[in-house]
Amino acid sequence: MRGLSLALFLRDRLLFIVMALLIVLLSVSMLLLERERYPGLVELGTVFYFMVLALFFLGIWLAVDYVRQRAYFKQLFDAIQRSEELQATTIINATVTQEQKLVSRMLEEQNRAYLNELGKYRRQQELHNHFVLQWVHHMKTPVSVVDLLAQEALQKQASSQEEQRLLALSLQEETDRMMRGLEMMLYTARLDKFEIDLHVxxxxxxxxxxxxxxxxxxxxxxxxxxxxxxxxxxxxxxxxxxxxxxxxxxxxxxxxxxxxxxxxxxxxxxxxxxxxxxxxxxxxxxxxxxxxxxxxxxxxxxxxxxxxxxxxxxxxxxxxxxxxxxxxxxxxxxxxxxxxxxxxxxxxxxxxxxxxxxxxxxxxxx
Structure with a gap:
């Protein structure tokens, strides 16, 4: 993990390192040209000393910067390994640079938006499941009444037209209740795709x-x-x-x-x-x-x-x-x-x- 984060760190700063080395090389070249133009003005040891000193400070800066950002890299890798967890991005808080802070802020906003959408979806699922269970419960009543009325009709063989009419009305009222329940269930399902089923x-x-x-x-x-x-x-x-x-x-x-x-x-x-x-x-x-x-x-x-x-x-x-x-x-x-x-x-x-x-x-x- 440490070697991988160091490799990533150096790779991200490769262009900076190359530019720094080019500047050192250019500076050494200028010193050598001045030494050839004015012999004795610049000693060879001074050029060597300048080159070593420049590379030393470049290495020191890279080491300090890496140590400063090592915690960020560690948290980043931990978050990647725990990517299946909803709150994985919240562990990235050891930001150093402004770029890292902006990225961390973006991740927080994205995580918040994702959790909000997930909460809405769960709420919709809960409402849907609750409604389905309640709808099934309410449909049991008219079905039971229709069954009882049918049994009564078979047993009593309604003797008068009035009794037959009342029985028919009762059956019709219960079937109307079932139709209204089915209609409500259908429109509830269509509501999620409202714009598709729309004609103004x-x-x-x-x-x-x-x-x-x-x-x-x-x-x-x-x-x-x-x-x-x-x-x-x-x-x-x-x-x-x-x-x-x-x-x-x-x-x-x-x-x-x-x-x-x-x-x-x-x-x-x-x-x-x-x-x-x-x-x-x-x-x-x-x-x-x-x-x-x-x-x-x-x-x-x-x-x-x-x-x-x-x-x-x-x-x-x-x-x-x-x-x-x-x-x-x-x-x-x-x-x-x-x-x-x-x-x-x-x-x-x-x-x-x-x-x-x-x-x-x-x-x-x-």
């Missing part, structure tokens, strides 16, 4: 809202929920991703409104801006969200008190909606009155769609 165009929000309402009309009728669309707006967005976002809003509205016995409303309020943007507010008359939980509703896997009470929340719906809105350049906000209503507002900023990027979002508290 001028979109009629009122038509988008109407399609989402039609997809949920059976559940709305069953739970006495009456949707209403007020206004019209055209905005730049991705129709498929915004449909997914609105599906999360309506699913939450139904989920947390159906426990109320009286008739309820879901209102889509649309507003068009003169500069090309717009705003969509989806408000329900459900059980609302507690004020202290509002700051956390966009955090992943946060279900809140309502989610724990109903047992149907995955804590991912509003998180994914927030992520999609951020990446589309839209802003998403929420307001709620506990026990009365909840309103989710998407603001479509003009030209905001061109600011595609990853932003921190949060999760579904509902």
């Amino acid at each position: 165009k001028q979109t009629a929000l009122h038509e988008l809202a109407r399609n989402v309402v039609n997809a949920h009309k059976k559940l709305c009728i069953r739970h006495s929920i009456f949707p209403r669309i007020d206004g019209e707006a055209w905005v730049e967005t991705d129709e498929k991703w915004m449909t997914f976002v609105l599906n999360q809003f309506v699913s939450n509205a139904i989920k947390y409104s159906k426990s109320k016995a009286s008739a309820k409303k879901i209102v889509f309020a649309l507003e068009a801006f003169e500069n090309g943007g717009g705003k969509l507010t989806v408000s329900d008359e459900g059980i609302g969200i507690a004020a202290h939980e509002l700051p956390r509703i966009f955090d992943p896997f946060f279900t809140g008190e309502n989610g724990r009470t109903t047992g149907e929340s995955t804590g991912m719906g509003l998180y994914l909606a927030k992520q999609v809105c951020n990446r589309l350049g839209h802003s998403l906000s929420v307001s709620s009155v506990l026990g009365e209503s909840t309103a989710l507002t998407v603001t479509f900023n003009p030209r905001g769609i061109h600011l595609l990027g990853s932003h921190e979002g949060g999760s579904d508290a509902r």
Whole structure:
């Protein structure tokens, strides 16, 4: 190790050594020429003494410089041998020259950036694994219910049309739950490749809202929920991703409104801006969200008190909606009155769609 570091040290200074030797040689040559021109002015011993002295000081300088930097070389080789360790570069701290200090600083910055990226990747993996486990758990419930309903149908042989209708509705509701779970799983997987699965165009929000309402009309009728669309707006967005976002809003509205016995409303309020943007507010008359939980509703896997009470929340719906809105350049906000209503507002900023990027979002508290 010592010989190798010394060899590297001398090789890195080879050009300097050659230049120093050329200067000594040139100086000796000048002294010899002066001796020939003026005999007796410069003795041969003086020339020899000068040459030895110059080489001595060159050797002394190289030895001192090597001793000064030997610790740096040792740490460098140790770091190379421990290159599989994440913190290997942190042991290089015996820097001497400004160049070495700059290299060490660069390694520290690169190591910090690498650890940050690794931390983000691990966090994403943890979220993904947690969501998969939670998704599997939630899918077990509708599958079990469908199985029980099928067994009941085989055993009882539903005697009336009303019983058959109720059985069919129950089966359909459970299959809808499974379809929504599968859709959420699919969109979660697509979110990592968001830019690839993106088609931005001028979109009629009122038509988008109407399609989402039609997809949920059976559940709305069953739970006495009456949707209403007020206004019209055209905005730049991705129709498929915004449909997914609105599906999360309506699913939450139904989920947390159906426990109320009286008739309820879901209102889509649309507003068009003169500069090309717009705003969509989806408000329900459900059980609302507690004020202290509002700051956390966009955090992943946060279900809140309502989610724990109903047992149907995955804590991912509003998180994914927030992520999609951020990446589309839209802003998403929420307001709620506990026990009365909840309103989710998407603001479509003009030209905001061109600011595609990853932003921190949060999760579904509902």
